[in-house]
Amino acid sequence: MNTEDIKGFFASREQLDMADYLTLDYYLECVGDIETALAHFCSEQSTAQWKRVDHDEDFRPKYAARVISLTIEGELEALSYPVVHFETGPIHACRVTIAHPHRNFGAKLPNLLTAVCGEGVFFTPGVPVVKLLDIGFPEAYLRAFDGPKFGIDGIRDLLQAYDRPIFFGVVKPNIGLSPANFAEIAYQSWLGGLDIAKDDEMLADVDWSSLIERSRVLGEARARAEKETGEPKIYLANVTDEVDRLLEQHDIAVSNGANALLINALPVGLSAVRMLARHTKVPLIGHFPFIAAFSRMEKYGVHSRVMTKLQRLAGLDSIIMPGFGSRMMTPEEEVKDNIAECLQEFGHIRRSLPVPGGSDSALTLETVYRKVGSVDFGFVPGRGIFGHPMGPRAGAMSIRQAWEAIEQGISLETYAVGRPELEVMVDGINRKK
Amino acid sequence: MNTEDIKGFFASREQLDMADYLTLDYYLECVGDIETALAHFCSEQSTAQWKRVDHDEDFRPKYAARVISLTIEGELEALSYPVVHFETGPIHACRVTIAHPHRNFGAKLPNLLTAVCGEGVFFTPGVPVVKLLDIGFPEAYLRAFDGPKFGIDGIRDLLQAYDRPIFFGVVKPNIGLSPANFAEIAYQSWLGGLDIAKDDEMLADVDWSSLIERSRVLGEARARAEKETGEPKIYLANVTDEVDRLLEQHDIAVSNGANALLINALPVGLSAVRMLARHTKVPLIGHFPFIAAFSRMEKYGVHSRVMTKLQRLAGLDSIIMPGFGSRMMTPEEEVKDNIAECLQEFGHIRRSLPVPGGSDSALTLETVYRKVGSVDFGFVPGRGIFGHPMGPRAGAMSIRQAWEAIEQGISLETYAVGRPELEVMVDGINRKK
Known part of the structure; x- marks a missing residue:
């Protein structure tokens, strides 16, 4: 030139x-x-x-x-x-x-x-x-985009949960459970205080746990848990699949009682997310496979905030993202950038609920809350709830107890006294020290 | 553990x-x-x-x-x-x-x-x-995958072109041409000897060049070129779009006379490619946007050969990939790996036509041919044809003349004598030296 x-x-x-x-x-x-x-x-x-x-x-x-x-x-x-x-x-x-x-x-x-x-x-x-x-x-x-159909406010209304984080849990073992056993574990975790029991991002529609069967028994378990607790609950079904099956998977899961859907945004493609968002009757929650492959290098590739922004634009009501835990190998500023992308002004596009995830438990809740700086986030332990030595109900209780401690400004150690679900978590970390 | x-x-x-x-x-x-x-x-x-x-x-x-x-x-x-x-x-x-x-x-x-x-x-x-x-x-x-519906053999049969590379050209200016002007340029390039006149990967269905109008006038231009040359020709229309429009875009373009379709595999998602491959009546040719973001680092991300393999599995009959030119910043071995992924035994999955692209012209054809090591490849200049000082027909002729020189074992310089279309290319590079 x-x-x-x-x-x-x-x-x-x-x-x-x-x-x-x-x-x-x-x-x-x-x-x-x-x-x-x-x-x-x-x-x-x-x-x-x-x-x-x-x-x-x-x-x-x-x-x-x-x-x-x-x-x-x-x-x-x-x-x-x-x-x-x-x-x-x-x-x-x-x-x-x-x-x-x-x-x-x-x-x-x-x-x-x-x-x-x-x-x-x-x-x-x-x-x-x-x-x-x-x-x-x-x-x-x-203006050409609809963005999230529900957003943070829609998810809060569905759960009648305000002024606090939304408590997710990834049912574990993540791979290999029969639908009946999966439902029993999810049920226990709802009784313990979880808002949302979720499929792992790797669990989808497979012959040993078909979506039709899993959503059926989970829908029933959710109804029982709602009756028993008097609180709305969400079963978050992973509908990640070939794109020409997504709408059908939505219809099956939702009619069976899944009241939010998980979708792996990059693996299906952002455009497929946009298609599903137009069709959906329930909140869509995105997970982050593949993102690290192009975003981890500081000076090469595509920054993860771009993908968070595009996922919000495509219509995800909530975005699970690599969070603050050391396993996630993500600089704290980058996690904060991604949280901000979900929450900040973006034309007429609704806010998405950010869910910074990775190796969380009752012991990390306060740190995550302080770093996020508001209650507008989802908290998503896996093994921290479902690997709890007293079982998943106790695991979920330990999370709620940790939140109570934060709300009341009491240290975890003090609040754990007489609360064995939290105590066993606190003792576990103290033993490791 | x-x-x-x-x-x-x-x-x-x-x-x-x-x-x-x-x-x-x-x-x-x-x-x-x-x-x-x-x-x-x-x-x-x-x-x-x-x-x-x-x-x-x-x-x-x-x-x-x-x-x-x-x-x-x-x-x-x-x-x-x-x-x-x-x-x-x-x-x-x-x-x-x-x-x-x-x-x-x-x-x-x-x-x-x-x-x-x-x-x-x-x-x-x-x-x-x-x-x-x-x-x-x-x-x-x-066995669960169909792979390409046409593959290399299907594309050769369509073009009745055997024992030589397939000659593509990316119509330029790539952005901004009216459909009528686009058609005229493509027509000239077909007369000059191109097999396939293609849309740029960035040109799609836009208000200043709608797919319906562009495919209509290009379909007509193709028919005229086929009549005039007595040879089958391909207009390769880019149908890259939101996934819920892909099948409709296919139907519009094909019924109007596009007889192969371009799809940006990663941007629409591999699953959308698989969906389109099931539906298509014409060969599907993939382009590579986004791949560099996760494949350029030698020791991090995902190797491009994985994406070539998955694109073939998803059903692309031909795969355009970063080629040997210096602009492509891709190690020669990596380009060769990707070509091999298109051609090698892969169960019942048909072979895809590899198209190593990037800044090609009559002057680079022999190098590409020697590096590929066979005639089973597509050659895809853009400016090398459509920026030719004597116009696109001469640009296409220069490519065919370069191939004749290779076939006859004559140097480009010698073969260019008395062939002004090739001569101006050879002189151009000599002037730069």
Whole structure:
């Protein structure tokens, strides 16, 4: 590209009608001349050849992605990660904001993904290291999306649970239980105080635990638990399946008594989530398989907040995400970013309930609560409830007792006295120390 | 886990009925005791709690993933990439093969993805760095999949093109052309010798070029080109869209005269590809947006060959992939691996036509052909044809002339004499030298 060509890929916000553009924030490592690399970066993701041969025309004013902000963070001695590349010259770490015209693809999730993290973005000469950090949407674009049908408020209304976190539990053993045994364990956990007994993200419709049978017995168990406790309860059935079975799986599970559905958003695809969200009669809760594969590197791939935002846009009423526990290997700020993505203003799109998960128990509830900074979150132990030495009912009780201690400003150790369900958890950790 | 617990996650192939297992090859960096880390790695991806409290049972023999092969590549001074983690101890680079029981999830792509690159795999204590390198499928599992409906042979029959590569071209300008102008350019390229004129992966159904209108005028242009040349031609329409519109988009495009369809596999999701493959009346060709985000790091994420294999399994008749060009930043061996994944024996699943793409032209054809090592590939220039200084017809002619030179064992320079379409390309590169 010559100097004139390069200029066509730079603009100021003032020069553009920003209602026509998404804003894309990227971290980039550029090799060689920075402006040339950035012009290619815009060109490859939008209009890689902006005129026909022998025609006097320029498609860039309408269709080009353009750099509207650039911060050069510094020069690097080498790329942050080894990547085969052929350009030479100095290497600069840059933060850029790109205005990308959404008329190029429209309000469709697969086409959006293609534009913002597709071939153009990851295969630009001179830009071997790329991380998509965030996407900003104008109101005009957001209006095409419905977002969550229930959101946090809908889930709270369903459970009649206000002013506190929502207590989930992943029934364990996660794989191998017969539906009848699964139902008995879920039932016990509801009696102990869980709001939501959930299928593991790896448990779906399998011959040893078909969704039709599992949802039937769980629906019955839920009705018994509601009667016994006088409280609404949720059985969260995992309907993750081939996309042409999702609506049917929804109908089977819901008619049998599942009153919320789990869906593995990336494995089925965000567009399938959007389809299911249009159809659903109950809240949809997303789980995060596959996300770590492209989000764990600090300076490469796609930031997890982008996926949280897109999952909310696609219509998930609640988003389970890698949380604060050490097993999750996720920086605390990143978890907080993802929680904020669920809760913050987003046009007309409802708030999603964030569920930062991973190796939780009565012992981690206070930490999670303090880090979240509000009661608007879901708490989702697995083994912390279902591996409790006194059984799942006691496991669920220990979680509620831990919340009571927090509410009353009493230490766990003190509150555990005379409450064996909590005491055994506190003693367990003390023994390990 | 204690020593006995750990043992339950190791086995030899001979101890297992391998028809019940997928084999998963991973590169791992383990912190601390290797066997403990690997037992957790298996446990987290299968049965994280393998018995109910107070029951004498063990779900592992039926449901546990197990290490069946381990090679310790060496001790590392530090993780290959900085990842927040809390374990301490020596760090070892390992290659493992895991036998993962497919009864845990069945022959369903979203559930397969959840198991092999989900929470369990990427959030195991002591295993902060993971790359899924390959998946092996037993016949019993493969039988549930149809794979490509046409495959290489079907595409060759459609085009009556044998014993040579298939010549694609990405119509450019890729974004912004009216359907009528698009059709004129495609028509010229067919006359020049292209087999397949294709939509860019970023061009889909948009208001300034609706699929219904574009496929109509392209269908007409194709008929004219076929009549004029006496050869079958393909218009490859991009139907990438929300998944609940894919079948309708197929029907519109095909009834209007598109005789192959482009689909961005990861953005719509592999399961949506499988759905479309069941429905399609024409060959399906996949494009690769998003793949680089999780496959570029040598030792982290998911290897691109896994996605090539899964795309073939899902039913793509042809797979466009990052090719040999320097813009693609892909090691030559990785491109060759992906080509091999399309062509090699895979149960009853038909061969897919590999299309290694990226910045090709008449000047790169011989290199690509030599590296592929056979004529069973597609060649897909964009600007190399549609940016040709003499126009798209000449651009397409230059590609066919380059192939004639290769077939006749004549150098490009020599063959270009008296053939201005090729000559201008050869002169262009010589001027740059």
